[in-house]
Amino acid sequence: MIIQGTQRPKEKIILGLDPGTNVMGYGLIISNSNKLQLLQFGVIHLSKYKEHELKLKKIYDRIITLIEEYHPDEVALEAPFFGKNVQSMLKLGRAQGVAMAAALSREIPIKEYAPKKIKQSVTGNGNASKEQVAHMLMRILDFTEMPKLLDATDALAVAVTHHYQGGNNKRSNKSWGAFLEDNPGRIL
16 A cells, blocks of 8 residues: 555666776666665776777767666766876876766766775775675675676665665664664664
8 A cells, every 4th residue: 555645665777887998897777765686796897908099989889778778777886096107197087087988978977986985885995805895795686797897886785875875774874862762772
């Protein structure tokens, strides 16, 4: 029975992206209130392409294909971290920009998250290793096989972070006071 005036939580599909110029990770999840469901994840292999421009075209084309196949409601990307190699940073920024352009061409909202924020959101530790993030995602999203390339789980982590930051997880958006108020039986 549906009570008039109440709405069921809207299910949405989130596409998480871990930009790269040799390997780009992607992960798709279904977010429904506090429930998360794994839809798909993998990598886009780019190292076989010599020209940087061709890599950017392949990124754009593959992101468009993912969008057309899964119809994500939102896209979340890992923001580039600051490194010492300026050329690498420029190439990574271009890869991220092309991925953003693909989503924007289909009018899909985009959000960026810093690498430490992603690790903190998924594992509780902003300095967690890629392996720790992958193991936690295996538990959160209930899959058993660790991918060979952790860029795929990094992208899933971006999508999960976006879910948590979108107000769908009480623990990530409320103060300790609100947590204690919501969980009086957990106070010692």
